[in-house]
Amino acid sequence: MWFKNLKVFRLAPSWSISLDSLASALEKQAYRPGNSLEMQNLGWVPPFENSGLAYALQGQIFLSLRAEKKLLPATVINQFARARAQEIEEQQGFKPGRKQMKEIKEQITDELLPKAFSVYRDTRVWIDTKNRWLVVDAAAAAKSDEVLGMLAKSIDPFPGLQLYVEQSPASSMTNWLIQDEPPAGFSVDQDTELRSTSESRAAVRYLRQSIDIDDVRKHVQAGKQCTRLALTWADRVSFVLTDGLDIKRVAPLDVLKENQDLVSRNEADQLDSDLALMTGELSRLLDDLVGALGGEKKMA
Numbered sequence: 001m002w003f004k005n006l007k008v009f010r011l012a013p014s015w016s017i018s019l020d021s022l023a024s025a026l027e028k029q030a031y032r033p034g035n036s037l038e039m040q041n042l043g044w045v046p047p048f049e050n051s052g053l054a055y056a057l058q059g060q061i062f063l064s065l066r067a068e069k070k071l072l073p074a075t076v077i078n079q080f081a082r083a084r085a086q087e088i089e090e091q092q093g094f095k096p097g098r099k100q101m102k103e104i105k106e107q108i109t110d111e112l113l114p115k116a117f118s119v120y121r122d123t124r125v126w127i128d129t130k131n132r133w134l135v136v137d138a139a140a141a142a143k144s145d146e147v148l149g150m151l152a153k154s155i156d157p158f159p160g161l162q163l164y165v166e167q168s169p170a171s172s173m174t175n176w177l178i179q180d181e182p183p184a185g186f187s188v189d190q191d192t193e194l195r196s197t198s199e200s201r202a203a204v205r206y207l208r209q210s211i212d213i214d215d216v217r218k219h220v221q222a223g224k225q226c227t228r229l230a231l232t233w234a235d236r237v238s239f240v241l242t243d244g245l246d247i248k249r250v251a252p253l254d255v256l257k258e259n260q261d262l263v264s265r266n267e268a269d270q271l272d273s274d275l276a277l278m279t280g281e282l283s284r285l286l287d288d289l290v291g292a293l294g295g296e297k298k299m300a
Contacts, residue, residue, distance in 0.1 A: 001271075001274045001275070001278065002250060002251070002252055002278050003124065003126065003135065003137040003250060003278070003282070004137060004139075004248075004249065004250055004251075005137060005138055005139040005246070005247070005248045005249070005250065006135050006136075006137065006239075006246070006247035006248075006250060006282070006286075007135065007136040007137075007138050007141075007144040007246060008133065008134075008135055008163050008245065008246075008247065008286060009133075009134040009135070009136075009148075009160045009161060009162060009163055010132055010133070010134065010160070010161040010162070010163050010296075011127065011128070011129065011132040011133060011134045011159055011160070011161070012157070012158075012159050012160070012161055013132065015157065015159040016129075017155070017159075019054055019056050019061070022054045022061070022155070023052050023053050023054045025154050025155050025156075026044045026053040026054060026063065026154050026155075027044075027053060028154060029042075029043055029044055029150055029153055029154045030043050030044050030045070030053060031043025031044060031045045031066040031068070033068070038070070038113075039069065039070050039072070039113070040067065040068065040069045040070070041067070041068040041069075042065060042066070042067050042068075042146060042150055043065070043066055043150075044063060044064065044065055044066070044150070044154070045064050045065070045066045045122060046064065047062040047063055047064035047124060047125075048062070048271060057272055057275055057276065057279075058276065059128070059129045059130040060126065060127070060128055060129070060130075060275065060276075060279045061126075061127040061129065062124065062125065062126055062127075062275070063124070063125040063127070064122050064123065064124050064125065065122065065123045065125065065146060065147050065150055066120060066121070066122050067120070067121045067122075067123070067143075067146060068118050068119075068120050069118065069119055069120075069121070070113055070116040070117070070118055071116055071117045071118070071119055072109065072112055072113060072116040076112065077105055077108055077109055077112065078105075080108045080111075080112065081101065081104050081105045081108050084104050084107075084108060085101060085104055088100075088104070121143075123136065123137060123138055123143050123144075123146065123147055124136075124137040125137070125147055125151075126279065126282075127159070128279060128283055130283075131283045131286075131287070133283060133286060134159060134160045134161075135282070136148075139246075139248060148160060162299075163245065163290075163296070164296065164297040164298075164299055165245065165290055165293040165294055165295065165296060165297055166293065166294030166295050166296070166297050167293045167294035168243075169241060169242070169243050169244070169245050169293060170225040170226060170227055170243035171225065172292070172293055172294075173225075173226035173227075173229045173241065173243070174194075174216075174220060174225045174226040176188065176226075176229070177192070177211065177213070177216045177226055177229070178213065178216055178217060178220060180213050182231065183288075183291075183292035184292075185233060185234050185288050185292075186231050186232065186233055186288075186289075186292065187231065187232045187235075188210075188229065188230070188231060189230035189231060189232055189238060190206065190207075190208050190209055190210050190230060191205075191206065191207055191208065191228065191229075191230035191240060192205070192206040192211045192226065192228065192229055192230065193205045193206075193226070193227050193228035193229075194216070194219045194220075194224040194225065194226050194227065195224055195225065195227045196222070196223050196224050197223055197224070197225055198223055202224075203224075203227075204219060204224070205228075225243070226243075227242060227243040228240055228241070228242050228243070229241050230249075232253070233285045233288060233289070234284075234285075234288075235253065235255060236252065236253055236255055236256055236281060237250060237251065237252055237253060237256070237281055237282070237285055238250075238251050238253060239251070239285075241289070245293075247289075250282075252277075252278075252281070256277065256281065
């Protein structure tokens with residue numbers, strides 16, 4: 001249920017939309033199985049079983065984007081293309097040229113696509129209308145870009161803004177390590193990466209191992225900065241912060257699980273309880289993290 005990787009954006013201050021209007025806008029770009037000649041197909045699907053395309057709970061809205069992609073490896077296309085090219089060479093007496101080979105590959109692709117298997121990937125979106133966060137549960141920028149692109153197609157005006165902070169995450173994380181003093185409410189965990197700012201991009205990683213302050217200072221003197229740092233917030237949520245302000249490997253700690261109401265609920269009530277817990281904790285984490293990075297930078 002918890003989002004594992006957070007690509008964090010701001011919700012435009014003036015953006016507001018009713019749930020019915022949002023659902024209607026999403027329906028225009030709803031997922032429909034692609035035809036046999038499409039390599040990739042994108043569309044909105046219900047984020048939870050038996051929900052609509054937009055699920056709302058106490059000012060929190062959840063969406064889900066489905067990507068359907070045909071499995072057609074280049075090695076397979078090339079194998080069939082070589083066999084076809086050999087047949088053509090025997091017929092015309094000379095090897096196909098570059099332009100003809102391109103046409104052969106395109107023809108092979110069209111022939112194989114209807115037989116290719118499809119794989120599906122759903123990417124979840126959380127819109128916090130109270131605290132003005134727009135969060136995509138994605139580790140890779142390409143997946144986040146897919147979501148933002150579909151939001152732009154579906155919703156006018158586009159609700160998302162880039163999040164900027166006053167202090168560089170890399171500089172801040174480096175200082176926290178050098179001074180052995182993480183910001184209030186945070187503690188440093190055992191995964192760390194320091195990377196050179198030079199063209200070499202040389203890196204040193206500490207996995208499941210604490211890094212010594214003297215080692216940090218030596219690496220910094222050698223021109224490295226902290227680019228990934230494992231942190232725990234308020235003894236409640238662990239995560240890894242990157243120099244690009246991405247939040248990865250998010251995990252609730254036992255204290256949260258222990259504090260959950262253990263009274264038996266039906267599935268719908270349990271879903272709402274889980275979502276309320278996640279959004280409440282993560283919205284506070286985001287506020288504290290932005291504060292630890294000097295606050296939000298307002299762009300002109």
